Amino acid sequence: MLVTLINAGAVILGGFLGLLMKARVSENFKTVVMTSAGIITIILGINMALGGTDIIIAILFSLILGGFIGYALKLEDRILSLGDKLQKKKGVESGSFGRGFLDSSILFCSGSMSVVGSIAAATSGDGTMILIKSIMDGFMAIVLAAAYGPGVLLSAIVV
DSSP, X not given: OHHHHHHHHHHHHHHHHHHHTGGGOOHHHHHHHHHHHHHXXXXXXXXXXXXXXXXXXXXXXXXXXXXXXXXXXXXXXXXXXXXXXXXXXXXXXXXXXXXXXXXXXXXXXXXXXXXXXXXXXXXXXXXXXXXXXXXHHHHHHHHHHHHHOTHHHHHHHHO
């Protein structure tokens, strides 16, 4: 549970930094953050793949099944609608509030590191992957908050 709170805290901190530095978040910074996150994800994926294929097959089917369930339940539409309701309630005029909430919620909660890291933390008490993900999410929150605004901060609730 502690690693989940750390992850949510990283999203909030990154989101606030993104809002404060909005004009100063350059394309170079965005590129470095995205590339670094991609490389770390690939390295972790290769490392896990070399450890055995049984878990990968289970993860593959879980992700496919989860994707179908999410599509059938129209989760994207519901999250976007919730973001729009929160935008109206908070009186924020930016039309990207709901999109920021949706995109960041999906990024922070539905990736393979989220799923596998949560399973590892719950079953073996190893929160290492969630801690690594927290650092990545914090930097991604800077980029997303600079682009979309305060809706990104509310994705910490979903985390």
